[in-house]
Amino acid sequence: MTFLTIGHRGVMGVEPENTLRSYLRAERSGMDAIALDLRLSKDGVLVAVHDPEVDRTTDGSGAVADLTLAELRGLDAGQGEGMPVFEEVLDAVRSPLHASVPDRAAAAALAELLLRRDLVSRVEVASADGALLADVARQVPGVRTTLFAEPVGGGTDALVDRARAAGAATIALDIHRITLELVEAAHAAGLRVTGLAVDTLDRLRLARALGLDGVTTGFPEIRSTGRFTA
Template sequence: MTFLTIGHRGVMGVEPENTLRSYRQAERCGMDVIALDLRLSKDGALVALHDPEVDRTTDGSGAVADLTLAELRELDAGQGEHVPVFEEVLETVRAPLHVSVRDLAAARVLAELILRRDLTARVEVASCRDEVLTETARLVPGVRTTLYALSPDDDPQGVVGRARAAGAGTIALDIRRVTLETVEAAHAAGLRVTGWTVNTLEQLRLARALGLDGAATDFPEIRSTGRFTA
């Protein structure tokens, strides 16, 4: 079974997260997939930022939704990197992309871009909101989607039921909360399961022992150490 290594916001443990520099490094290190986050700027551009505000990851302040693309481009996102738009990411790396969105507006803009540029085979859409995945699947038939199950209160069958109802093919779970029962229930339903964020050898061993299909990591070293058999 292939075990996917997913570069978390590029390789954010060694490079500024969600920057072109980080994505390039993830690809150089051989990550199977690169995960990134998209939000809409005030003027409707899809920009790569995780937080609703720019304060933590740039030298600016304020909500992403209150800043225009031009204003966002003036910010330093770390080591002189700017905040990239999604089209730049597509041109910078060739790896498959795991794109996380959190609201319907961003999902609809992303869906239009996937259709226009024929990206269904390359881009997988992820969200913690079921309705975002349902709407994406409606707009882009055949698109692959992942449900981020964030709540520790979700029981195994509940998580599996949510994923199937939303049309997701994968469930992404916090490695600190994954149980064998959940993994087995998901696999029995034909779903893949990945863990986040796997940053230590101990966590990697756990991911492999639980039978996960892949893991998101902040560090490129996990790619090389992940080739052992647990």
């Protein structure tokens, strides 16, 4: 099975996260896929940003949901980069994308876009909400989904059951919360397991030892393990 290296918000360890600059560098670095985060602006446009507020990642302040696209475009997201609209990302890079959505409104907008632009084979949808993922799968037949999860409340079996109920193809967890038992149980159920966020060589070694199917990293050097220095 192929071991995937997924660029975290592009390559956020070396470029401003969730910007076109970061995505383009992730693609040039040979990442197998790029993970990004989507939220809706006040006027209903899917923009790439992780936090519910813009304060941490831009020179502005306030909630994304309270700002129009025009207002968001006026913000500096680092090194002069703006906050991209998702469709701009689709046009800027050719890599497979793992798009994380925080709520049903953003998920519905993403589902509509996937159908309209026939992106089922290119975009994988991720969320911590299993019911949301199940809804997206019903709206967009054939779409692949990833469940962000924590191993709580019932242990390994419960987590695998949650992923299967959501129709997810992959479970993604913090690398330090993953056990060999979980990986084996997920694989037995036909699920992939990926680790977050694998930004050092030691974490990459752990991912390999656990038999993970891939990692999310913010550093291009993880792609070529021998040259990485933390």
